[in-house]
Amino acid sequence: MKKFLLFAALCSLPWLARAADRPNIILIFADDLGWKDVGWQGSDFYETPNLDALAKQGMVFTAGYAAAGNCAPSRACLLSGNYTPRHHVYAVQSTDRGPKESQRLVPIPNKSGLAKANVTIADALQAAGYATGIFGKWHLDGPDGALPGEQGFDTVHQSHHSWKDTEINDPENPKGVFSLARGAGEFIERNRARPFFVYLAHYAIHTALQARPATLAKFQAKAPGAQHSHPLYAACLYDLDASVGLLLKKIADLGLEKNTLVVFTSDNGGTQQSSQEPLRGNKGSYYDGGIREPFIVRWPAVTRPGSASAVPVINVDLFPTFLAAAGAPVPAGKVLDGESLLPLLRGEASLRRPAIFWHFPGYLNQPVIRGRELDVRTGFRSRPVSVIRKGDWKLHLFHEEWQLDGGRARLESNHAVELYHVAADIGERNDLAAAQPAKRDELLGDLFAWLKSTDALVPTRPNPQFSAAAAVGGKVKKGGQKNEKQE
Numbered sequence: 069m070k071k072f073l074l075f076a077a078l079c080s081l082p083w084l085a086r087a088a089d090r091p092n093i094i095l096i097f098a099d100d101l102g103w104k105d106v107g108w109q110g111s112d113f114y115e116t117p118n119l120d121a122l123a124k125q126g127m128v129f130t131a132g133y134a135a136a137g138n139c140a141p142s143r144a145c146l147l148s149g150n151y152t153p154r155h156h157v158y159a160v161q162s163t164d165r166g167p168k169e170s171q172r173l174v175p176i177p178n179k180s181g182l183a184k185a186n187v188t189i190a191d192a193l194q195a196a197g198y199a200t201g202i203f204g205k206w207h208l209d210g211p212d213g214a215l216p217g218e219q220g221f222d223t224v225h226q227s228h229h230s231w232k233d234t235e236i237n238d239p240e241n242p243k244g245v246f247s248l249a250r251g252a253g254e255f256i257e258r259n260r261a262r263p264f265f266v267y268l269a270h271y272a273i274h275t276a277l278q279a280r281p282a283t284l285a286k287f288q289a290k291a292p293g294a295q296h297s298h299p300l301y302a303a304c305l306y307d308l309d310a311s312v313g314l315l316l317k318k319i320a321d322l323g324l325e326k327n328t329l330v331v332f333t334s335d336n337g338g339t340q341q342s343s344q345e346p347l348r349g350n351k352g353s354y355y356d357g358g359i360r361e362p363f364i365v366r367w368p369a370v371t372r373p374g375s376a377s378a379v380p381v382i383n384v385d386l387f388p389t390f391l392a393a394a395g396a397p398v399p400a401g402k403v404l405d406g407e408s409l410l411p412l413l414r415g416e417a418s419l420r421r422p423a424i425f426w427h428f429p430g431y432l433n434q435p436v437i438r439g440r441e442l443d444v445r446t447g448f449r450s451r452p453v454s455v456i457r458k459g460d461w462k463l464h465l466f467h468e469e470w471q472l473d474g475g476r477a478r479l480e481s482n483h484a485v486e487l488y489h490v491a492a493d494i495g496e497r498n499d500l501a502a503a504q505p506a507k508r509d510e511l512l513g514d515l516f517a518w519l520k521s522t523d524a525l526v527p528t529r530p531n532p533q534f535s536a537a538a539a540v541g542g543k544v545k546k547g548g549q550k551n552e553k554q555e
Contacts, residue, residue, distance in 0.1 A: 090394050092328040094266045096312060099205060099274040100351055102338025103360045105305060112293030114302045118313030122332060123364050127371045127413060131380040132363020134336050137352045137450060140207045142335040147188045149387030149404040152427050153524035155182060160555040163430020169538040170446040172468040173527040175430035181213015187402050189387050190220030196396040199259035203252045204269035225251040242278035243271045245311035253318035260322055272308040279303030301341055329367040329393055343437055346495040350436040352449035354426055355496050370413050377412050380457050382424045385409050423458035425518050429527050446539055452527050456515040460491035463511040471528050
């Protein structure tokens with residue numbers, strides 16, 4: 069019913085007849101690819117020649133972000149155009165992960181998938197006359213979610229959420245990167261006479277890492293870099309990059325390059341296998357190493373080759389961007405949290421919105437590189453936290469300390485807030501919460517207003533299983549409902 073009403077509402081609009089004026093849209097979404105992993109960001113060991121070329125052909129967003137620190141919530145935000153408080157997908161499977169006796173609050177329960185009633189990018193573009201196809205990872209079809217065919221995709225090619233379900237038997241097709249790219253290319257060729265939307269959601273470079281034997285040999289023979297030196301990680305990424313080149317060549321061969329909008333980004337930061345310095349943290353963290361991503365947009369009819377923008381953008385911006393590019397209205401009743409990036413793509417200076425936000429009301433195990441000292445000691449990537457980036461400033465609000473250690477009245481001593489000037493301190497090393505109280509309070513006010521406007525669920529109930537001795541005991545313990553290494 070959702071899709072019928074949406075289609076009926078849009079089909080009568082006159083702009084639908086102008087198919088030739090609307091761009092094709094391709095979104096290439098990597099899995100666990102960090103900001104520092106790609107060549108144009110300065111990796112000293114990994115190689116991404118096709119992505120580097122794409123970066124030179126379009127616009128690079130140097131402060132591009134995912135809307136969550138790990139896979140499923142980031143995808144839910146991307147596809148719905150909504151921040152986590154609106155759809156309640158906060159984590160993979162559970163927000164209750166890590167040693168229970170070190171959790172001070174009872175976490176907010178997680179939704180396992182994106183509800184069918186939530187209109188997606190694919191729903192909106194399908195109703196606007198686009199052929200829609202997903203190639204790769206979905207990860208949103210748990211008991212609370214729906215399958216991609218129920219969320220606006222005409223064509224579904226390999227939508228399981230696990231790397232174990234990919235086409236992995238062929239050593240020359242690691243993580244299914246080439247079969248997924250070929251499937252997307254065949255879909256494009258079949259639908260070249262009409263506008264199309266391709267969501268190519270790779271399983272690479274998520275663990276378990278895989279690569280073609282020849283690619284692995286190439287990096288085993290390469291001298292290690294000062295920062296990066298993992299041959300299999302490098303080889304898996306190199307093969308992902310090669311598959312991107314395969315798809316881009318297909319677009320060019322079909323003569324579709326000029327009127328095709330291509331976006332490349334990732335769902336979250338790199339894993340602990342790959343340092344993201346100078347960024348702090350990794351996947352699952354809400355320091356920039358867990359959420360800042362490679363982010364390229366190439367649209368030859370609009371973007372200037374070799375251009376860059378330092379304006380903070382986030383993956384929830386892609387839904388309104390794609391609608392604006394297609395000349396399609398926001399579906400009736402749909403709330404979008406992002407803003408169209410078309411002004412930036414056209415070379416204009418800024419966006420209207422003042423800030424971008426994150427909300428994670430639970431716990432993730434497996435400490436990250438250069439995480440909070442207490443988290444590293446007790447075995448967490450993240451505890452309940454909300455975050456705002458406003459201009460060059462970024463503030464973290466840690467709910468345990470805020471709720472249980474005096475909140476605003478004791479800000480000078482309870483460590484509930486961290487404030488960073490990320491333009492000058494990209495590594496989030498120098499906490500200015502005490503030194504800049506006016507800026508701290510400004511961002512806190514904005515963050516609380518956003519939490520209220522989105523009806524965000526915030527954990528407030530003390531955990532009866534918490535043990536102060538365990539929390540400060542200095543022993544990293546395994547525990548929680550899920551302890552899978554990279555989720």
